[in-house]
Amino acid sequence: MAFFRTDLNGLSDERLMELVVRGDERAFGALYDRYRRKLLTYFHRMLWQDRERAQDFMQDLFAKIAQRPESYDPARPFSTWLYSVANNMCKNEYRREEVRRTAAPRLKAETDHVQAIHGDGVDRANFRERLDVELDKLDPDHKATFVMRYHEDLAIKEIAVAFGCSEGTVKSRLFYTLKKLAARLKEFDPKALHQTQAPLSGRSDDGTT
């Protein structure tokens, strides 16, 4: 039987999703393998760097796809649709978290995470942690836009489709998010950037580097 099996790795996401709608279990497995890390990273960033929670959310997302694959609109790119679903799940989690915090305020002092990182060198791990803390303080839409754009490498057009807004709105959100984060993380030494002289990746509007 393996002789007749097609190579699913060469198929596009949309084609795989068509096979999933027809009940192809292998296609579903291939889609899972393609997106499991991306989605886990996305949920990890969006959900306060909680790995267990991110894993639960990813599992729920794929379970939803398994139960209702026909809810996918073939006219839309699969990745865009997938991130829009993930973003909606995160928004719901934000609301639930808000209720939880109102009921039982966290005793954990967030200032512990906002410890200033002094020194000339840039510790990537520390920066990542600090960035996540600052992202959590942002508006959910701005945070999700930032994560999709700079962590998940989605194009502005795809983000616009995922959010159901215009591309200008996405660009504006990115600009003000960058400006705000730059102001909050200004203790990082700009000279390091000049010393490295590493050119920024020329990311085009469609997300390619």
Place this chain on the structure above:
Amino acid sequence: MERREHYDPEDIEQLLMERSYDELLEEERAYVLRHLSGREEYEAMRKLLDHVQRSEPEPDLLDADPSVRAHVMQVFRDQRKPQWRVWLNSVGALLMPEDASAMWRPALALAGLAAVITTGVWLFRSGDKAPDQLADLQKVEQAEPNKPIAPIGNEPSVDAPAPTTKNELAAQHEQLQNTVNDAQGTLLEERRESPATGSAMEEVDDVVVASAEPAADEEVVYARKDVAASADRMRNADTVQFEDAVKFTQAAPTATNSGYVNNWSLANADGTVARQTAVAKEKKMEERRAKAGSDRERASSRSLAEDPMAIALLSAAW
């Protein structure tokens, strides 16, 4: 590379990715300065972007457990399971319950219900059997209207006590003889008045009942049989026990079948009813004769109207 003259704030991202502040053109720098405070802010944002792109988490740290994959694949399989298998599973669970001891009450109730329904259907079908069959023509024996049901002859009537003494029997015989005479007289008069029904009359004793008056002749026959029976009883009267006969001296007068036919009772035993009956029969016979005459007239007129000669004559005259 051709540059646009007009920039929107959101387009600064493109500049941040591509160029440092020193590399910006004059118009680009002017545009950046309209939205940012200056070089420091521009460079801070550019540095942030660089750090973000370099600070990707370690791939090994963020990978899902294999159990997650197994779980979602199982969900997919369960969702794609054929529905008829689910249906069969439910039937199997119903037929072979895990806790069979807890099912005896509903099983008993269902069995009782089935028994009641079966009995009801059986009763309904058994009571409704005749309409399901084809119509069957059956010959029904009908008792002759003028014929007495009880046997005539030596056997006494069941309804009335039979006469026991000789005197009673003699009186009864005399009354029956009178009745027969009256009936014969009536019949003779009727036949004399209606010659069409028969020309020769025979003696009453040997009367042969004519077909024109069956009812009257039958009465005569029955009356004669009553008389014969009465005579037999007189001959056998000696054998009747005297003590038994005394017990019935106060009993009602004897009623025979012929007496019932002629409406004969103690009140009209003197022959009044018989005479009235004869008068009524005479009236009835007159009506029949009148009806027969009108029928003959109608038959003659019909034959004239249907006669082709008469019709031809009338048409020729016309």
